[in-house]
Amino acid sequence: MADLQTHLAEFGELDASVIALSADPAEGAAEIVAELSLDYRVLSDLDVEATAGAIGCYTAETMGPAHVQPAGFVLDRDGSVVHAVYSSGKVGRLTAEDALVMLRGLV
Numbered sequence: 001m002a003d004l005q006t007h008l009a010e011f012g013e014l015d016a017s018v019i020a021l022s023a024d025p026a027e028g029a030a031e032i033v034a035e036l037s038l039d040y041r042v043l044s045d046l047d048v049e050a051t052a053g054a055i056g057c058y059t060a061e062t063m064g065p066a067h068v069q070p071a072g073f074v075l076d077r078d079g080s081v082v083h084a085v086y087s088s089g090k091v092g093r094l095t096a097e098d099a100l101v102m103l104r105g106l107v
């Protein structure tokens with residue numbers, strides 16, 4: 001999330017939006033937004049099972065309640081997925097730089 005914030009101006013130059021989804025309750029998500037000084041939308045209270053069914057991401061129950069493992073998507077202007085990265089843990093996330101490469105290829 002901090003990686004995306006660091007590159008937020010570059011996303012803006014491409015007229016691209018950054019949105020994050022979280023299974024955390026609103027209060028927990030708000031704490032992360034404040035802690036990382038995020039200037040993009042973070043939606044909270046995701047239903048873990050419904051989300052996994054909708055986007056096909058991995059889930060886990062390590063260190064607390066069930067949660068969605070990281071998944072990143074680049075969408076074109078029509079909302080079609082042009083790139084997707086699914087992680088089953090802490091490694092293998094879509095980086096801001098990789099997302100920017102994909103977006104630059106769309107313009």
